[in-house]
Amino acid sequence: MIKVLLCDDSPVFCRYMFEIFKTDPQLFVVGVAGNGQEAIQLNQKFHPDIIVMDIQMPIMDGIEATRSIMSDMPVPIVILSGLLQEEVNLGMLALEAGALTVVPKSGALSGTGAENAARILINTVKLMSEVKVVRRNLLNRINTNQLNFSVPKPGNKPPGLIAIAGSTGGPPALQKILKALPPNFKIPILITQHILPGFLEQLVVWLRQTTGRDIACVRNGAFLEFNSGKIWFAPDNAHLVLNPGFKLTLDESPGLNAHKPSADVMFESVARTARADALGIILTGMGNDGARGLKKLHDAGAVTVAQDESTSVVFGMPKAAIDLKAATLVLSLEQISSYLKHL
Structure with a gap:
């Protein structure tokens, strides 16, 4: 009961x-x-x-x-x-x-x-x-302590693009990450965020207002512009797919892992198209969507990151990725922000 x-x-x-x-x-x-x-x-x-x-x-x-x-x-x-x-x-x-x-x-x-x-x-x-x-004040203390931990330095060559997935707890985590990016951050970002239908466009507006970044829902047939700093969200009820020639399309096929859009579909397409020239990040969320796709991205030579348990609202998706050995790095939310700032 x-x-x-x-x-x-x-x-x-x-x-x-x-x-x-x-x-x-x-x-x-x-x-x-x-x-x-x-x-x-x-x-x-x-x-x-x-x-x-x-x-x-x-x-x-x-x-x-x-x-x-x-x-x-x-x-x-x-x-x-x-x-x-x-x-x-x-x-x-x-x-x-x-x-x-x-x-x-x-x-x-x-x-x-x-x-x-x-x-x-x-x-x-x-x-x-x-x-x-957990108690919010305890979580805040954990977050503050994480700032003292060393963050692995990115490689010499920054990725051409970043792909991020999130679910429960994802919106505030994304807001924190995107707000911390420096003004001259030029790497384009693709995001699949599980959210109930009807809220996605308003979430995008909220993130745009609170982070100052160029954020929009993907338009079918748009092209990923390198060095643009553009942030694209998968829209309601469609999978985000990166195609050869870095064309973005919307896949209307059924949901995967009970989700549409699915993080697995996005990550797998990025693995096929960008391979090692991408960075994959899986954030807090319930379930296991994204773990398999992040594994394919990892196996293609890309650096992959899973949010750690202490800063995840729900440690489902990151844990599933870690269990599959899909994550190159396991970082706190603050460490993820710091890692991206140094790309």
């Missing part, structure tokens, strides 16, 4: 979510909070396995509540967000504060796509409830 704590200032919406969770015998709602302050109190009282929380609430919002919960009595948190850019920006701040993921709130009461929205919410809650979270 998964114990769920709901937090939303709308009694009607809380009732709606309660009815959704009642349809699954594995989920049990232990309490309902009307604001972030109540969520903190009920978390201490009921010890839920997961909290499903809105962002904009009176007295204390979801961001501040997430920050407090993750510092004092951590529990997996799923944030509910609308799809407007301002709402998604707040959702990204909640992820920075320690929430695991954001799910769409829009349309839940309209009847349009309600069944699909309910299925996504239930599946997300089940998956995220399995994540072992």
